[in-house]
Amino acid sequence: xxxxxxxxxxxxxxxxxxxxxxxxxxxxxxxxxxxxxxxxxxxxxxxxxxxxxxxxxxxxxxxxxxxxxxxxxxxxxxxxxxxxxxxxxxxxxxxxxxxxxxxxxxxxxxxxxxxxxxxxxxxxxxxxxxxxxxxxxxxxxxxxxxxxxxxxxxxxxxxxxxxxxxxxxxxxxxxxxxxxxxxxxxxxxxxxxxxxxxxxxxxxxxxxxxxxxxxxxxxxxxxxxxxxxxxxxxxxxxxxxxxxxx
Amino acid sequence: xxxxxxxxxxxxxxxxxxxxxxxxxxxxxxxxxxxxxxxxxxxxxxxxxxxxxxxxxxxxxxxxxxxxxxxxxxxxxxxxxxx
Ligand SMILES: Nc1ncnc2c1ncn2[C@@H]1O[C@H](COP(=O)(O)OP(=O)(O)OP(=O)(O)O)[C@@H](O)[C@H]1O
Ligand SMILES: [Mg+2]
Numbered sequence: 001x002x003x004x005x006x007x008x009x010x011x012x013x014x015x016x017x018x019x020x021x022x023x024x025x026x027x028x029x030x031x032x033x034x035x036x037x038x039x040x041x042x043x044x045x046x047x048x049x050x051x052x053x054x055x056x057x058x059x060x061x062x063x064x065x066x067x068x069x070x071x072x073x074x075x076x077x078x079x080x081x082x083x084x085x086x087x088x089x090x091x092x093x094x095x096x097x098x099x100x101x102x103x104x105x106x107x108x109x110x111x112x113x114x115x116x117x118x119x120x121x122x123x124x125x126x127x128x129x130x131x132x133x134x135x136x137x138x139x140x141x142x143x144x145x146x147x148x149x150x151x152x153x154x155x156x157x158x159x160x161x162x163x164x165x166x167x168x169x170x171x172x173x174x175x176x177x178x179x180x181x182x183x184x185x186x187x188x189x190x191x192x193x194x195x196x197x198x199x200x201x202x203x204x205x206x207x208x209x210x211x212x213x214x215x216x217x218x219x220x221x222x223x224x225x226x227x228x229x230x231x232x233x234x235x236x237x238x239x240x241x242x243x244x245x246x
Numbered sequence: 247x248x249x250x251x252x253x254x255x256x257x258x259x260x261x262x263x264x265x266x267x268x269x270x271x272x273x274x275x276x277x278x279x280x281x282x283x284x285x286x287x288x289x290x291x292x293x294x295x296x297x298x299x300x301x302x303x304x305x306x307x308x309x310x311x312x313x314x315x316x317x318x319x320x321x322x323x324x325x326x327x328x329x
Binding site: 146147150151154155158162187189190191192193194197200201202 | 259260261262264265267268269271272275276279
C-alpha cells in the first residue's frame, strides 16, 4: 500500500523543504520507491534543494491540467535509484491545485507502484497547504523550538484533525513531530524550549530532533539532500528519524 | 546573576516563560476550535455587555464551553476589578 506523507508546519521557513528532501532521499535509500512532490506552487524550491533545477521541463500543474503526462514530469534522481521528484509550477497560482487534480495525480503515482508519496507543503493555511494535507496518511509536523512556530503547528494539527480526507471519513492522520533548528546549548541555558516541552505542549509523538547545523546550508548550496552528508550532525539526525519512521 | 548561582536557585528562564504562555494560549485556541463557530463572536459580545457596566479589560473575561456527557456547559468567568 502506498503511503502519503505530508511535511507541514503552518509557519514559513522552519525546514519543511529541507526535511521533505531528507525524508524522501532516506526512504528511497532504504529501498522504497519514493516520489517527493513540491506543493509550493508559484515558489518552487524543492528542485533546487534536490539539485534537479536544470532538469525541470514539466511540473505538477502541467500534469493536473493535462499539458504533460506524469512520466514526462517526473524527474528521476541521479544519485538514488528509487527516487523521483515532481516539481511545482513557477508561473501558475495555487488555485491550479484542484482537489480532483491532486487526487488523480496521487492515484496515478500509486498505480505506478510508488510506496511513499512525500508532499512538501508550502507555508500558511491556504490552498497549497490544505491540498498537501488533504490526502495525507501521515503528517510530519516540522516545528522550531520557538513560540510562533509551536502555535502555528497546533493550528495545523487542528486542520489535520478536522479537514483532512481521513478525518472527514472518521479516521485520523498519523501525526509525527519533527523538531528542527534545535540548539542543545541554548536549551541547556534555558534560552530555548526543550524538545520535551514542545512535545508536551503539542501532544504529538516525537519522531526526531534535527540540530541547527551549518551542514544544511552547505547541502542546499550544492543541491544535495543533507541526509546524504553522513558526516554531518543534521544528516545523522535525519537518518535516525527516517529509520524510526520507515 | 551570580546571586542566583550563590543561593542555588535557578533564574526563571525565558524558555519556561515561553512554555507557560504557549500552554495557556494553545489550550484556549483548542477550546475555541472544538466549540461551535459562534463562540468567538459570543465572547466578543458578552465582553461588550460586561464593559457597559464594569471597567474590565479583554483578558478579564473568559468564556469556555465544556462538554459533560450529553450536555454542554457554557462557563463565563469575569474577573472584576478591585474597588
Ligand atoms: N537544521 C537546520 N540548521 C540550519 N539551518 C536550517 C536547518 N533547517 C533549515 N534551515 C535553513 O532554514 C531555511 C528554511 O528552510 P526550508 O526552506 O527547508 O524551510 P521551509 O519550511 O520549506 O520554508 P518555506 O515555508 O518557505 O517553504 C533555509 O535557509 C535552510 O537552509
Ligand atoms: Mg519550503
